[in-house]
Amino acid sequence: MTKPLVFGALTLLLVAPSGCRKQSGGSGAVGEEVTLNASGATFQQAFQEVAIEAFTKKHPNIRINYGAGGSGKGRQDFADLVVDFACTDAPYKAADLASLRGGEMYYVPNVLGAITVTYNLKGVDKLQLSPEVLARIFQREITRWDDPAIAADNPGVPLPATGIVVARRSDGSGTTENFTRYLQLAAPGAWKLNAGATVEWPADTQAGNGNSGVAQIVKSTPGAIGYVDLSDAKASGLRYAAIKNAAGNYVEPTLEATSAAGEGIAVQDDLIFSALNSSAPNAYPITAQSWCMLYAKQPGTAKGAAVKAYFEFMVTDGQALLEEVDFAPIPKSLQDKALAQIQNVQVP
């Protein structure tokens, strides 16, 4: 990397007194002031906020800053040791794993959340959609609400002849990634745009910034449809559709249905799993998951102890806080596995 001479001189002058990066804690004595920095997924930001509030109330000497910024940013910050932990909606790609400066790390799952399909259609209180129809709508192959394909999912419901306005994300998003991955899994023949945080949406779609941006477009545009996480959909007062799951049932995004999506899924040894397109009979199919990450060997004593304690909190008492922010807890079996994983973390 380039060595800036001027910056180097300046930094030596100015930083020497306060020392280099504060990774080392202290002796780890109880009551010592510790500040943890974190960044990552905005999908679970709401949960992080309430968890941090509750945890720091019990441990007033610990302060935690969750800077969000996106899963990609979280993964990069974590790899670069700029933050003490990070949260992500997707695991590292193989090419990026080599860049982890802190060595071995653990994924700790902590939330399950529903991605709703919200719509704005006067007179239609209950809408049902199957994944194939969903894929074709978002690819702009179905462009009117009274299309026979939509009618087939909604027998007996009068659908107006309005044009469909598709609302999607302008910013890269873990929500987009999970939504498109779901379409890939559930409608492989119909969905052509692949899966990712940013995909090649057709030009005649509307883009909003953040979940709230999409929600705002749907709310203010008659005939609009968009994917929004449950929390923002409820806050904006939007209606959402019941989606046909892999078992053939149309399920609404309730918290029970979200939890059901987490039951009986295959979990890897490193605790990576996917709750999308669950085949449980009453599971909501577009259920997304998220993890937080910490290093197996914590670099500092005080900070390491704090990180470990917080992670333990998140998968035990913290799970009770999920409902108020419209998330679902991970299955008990997964909580136990996660706790066991965290116990393995070594603090110097």
Add this chain to the structure above:
Amino acid sequence: MSAPGPLDLHGLRAQPSWRAAKSHLATAAMILAVVAIAIPLLAVVWSVVTRGIGVVTDAFPEFFTAEIPVVSRRKGPGMGPAILGTLLVTGGATLIAVPLGVLGAIYLHEYGQTSRFARLVRFMTTVMTGVPSIVMGLFVYLTWTLRFGYSAFGGALALACLMLPVVIGSTEQMLRLVPATLREAAYALGTSKSRTILTVVLPAALPGIVSGSLLAIARAAGETAPLLFAIGAATAYNPNLFAEANTALSVQIFGNATSSFVAAQDRAWGAALTLMLLAFVVTFIARKLTARFALER
């Protein structure tokens, strides 16, 4: 010729001409331009004031002093840490960029002028004004944050990089407008070059330099993207310039205004109002001070 009677002044008045009409048209066009810019200005200021004033007065003065609520969907003040953060970051950036920028402009106009080096620097300065703020943020992340972690100082560096070319560019313009006679008079009195610049040229150009610098500072105070990479996030006060994450009003505005929750949106508009008031007060003070120190034109 008719017999001279009482003086007929009507005949002496200039005839309505196309030239006069053109001048009036030009004046009308100028007024139109003023109206054109006044409308969005007033509309934006109106939006900020109407949305933000309620939030600020509801919890006055806690809004300016209380810590930022950790749970963003909860109602309540305040923006204290963000105000401090903005002052630290923008203040730091100004202290770095303005002196360096003015010095650089002095070199360009007073010493370098048309030399190859000066022309290269001049060109690159204009190029530098086009570097997006997010690229500056990435740059500071890769060179500073990676080594020293989050800190207000990193943010100040990023903003200083954004401000520097604007200060250089505008200052050089102003230096160019100082008449040569002023300089020559000073030299004739035996003043050295550096002394002339510091005591004669700079004061003469001061109002313009301050204008340009204020523009740069105002932009810096409102920048979001570079700070996200350099200062991290915080909800509590952090007066330490060199260590630990911090926050700023611009970052808070962006994060909260794009939220679905009214409580967060309210705080965003309150923060926007606060930032505008803060920046306006700084501008006001700066202009008042320069009026005292500038050479009369």
Add this chain to the structure above:
Amino acid sequence: MPDELPGGVLRGPQAHADRAFRGIAIGAAALVLLILGMIALVMADRARPVLAEMGLDFFTSKRWSPPHEKFGALPFLFGTLYTAAIALAISVPVSLGVALFVTQVAPRWLKKPMIYLLDLLAVVPSVVFGLWGVLVLSQHFGLGRSFLTAGIILGIMITPIITSLAREVMETTPAAEKEAALALGATRWEMIRAAVLPHSKGGLVGAVMLGLGRAMGETIAAALVIGSALGQITLDPFAPGNSMPAVIANEWGEADHMHRSALIALAVALFLLTIVVNLIATAIVQRSMARSRGKS
């Protein structure tokens, strides 16, 4: 300007102070080159993966699809230029008009409040402009998120810059020249054309260049209202589009490896574009200066 005093070389401590000052000034100016050089190096290093894979196709390809690892910067290059052009088309006439009004037409009691009002416009944070754009221009006036909406917002944002600098430049027009024109019977507009504008030309160009730089580099406001469409190269101003800073800002948070490299390569592309645009602008200005010099 004499580097030495007429009559001989400086001596003594004054000479050292003088030389030291010159040295500091050179150092400050060199800082620009140093920082830009570092930015270029760091960015080029990080952009290498995607450029190695795609070569120059990166700059000429239209398709941007991260899941397929296909990255083409052309639509974003176009979008940046198009929105900057719209912004300048709106801002330059308005800024000139306002600056002329404040310096030549406005009565004394109006001048100061107007200057402060313009300052107010300059201190509105860019993110607030973006939000206002979404709420008012996009929604209320139905302009949607498009090249035009972004161009208008950018135009409003760069107006204070151009106006403020133009105003300062016009203020320094020597009163003697203005009075001479008026004494010869010129109307106000003719006086402006004869005295104010020729004197201010250089400064005005500089002001516009600063405004252009800001228009091309504005990130957040553009990201919120430009529409974030992919692959759009069209002159339809109501179409949604994209610009390089907007793409970088929007997609950075979730990008990894190759995608990130592509975003940094976009920054490099913008860098090169700014250089080219500035070269062209400088050439145009030089030619017009030469022509006017030739005339006189």
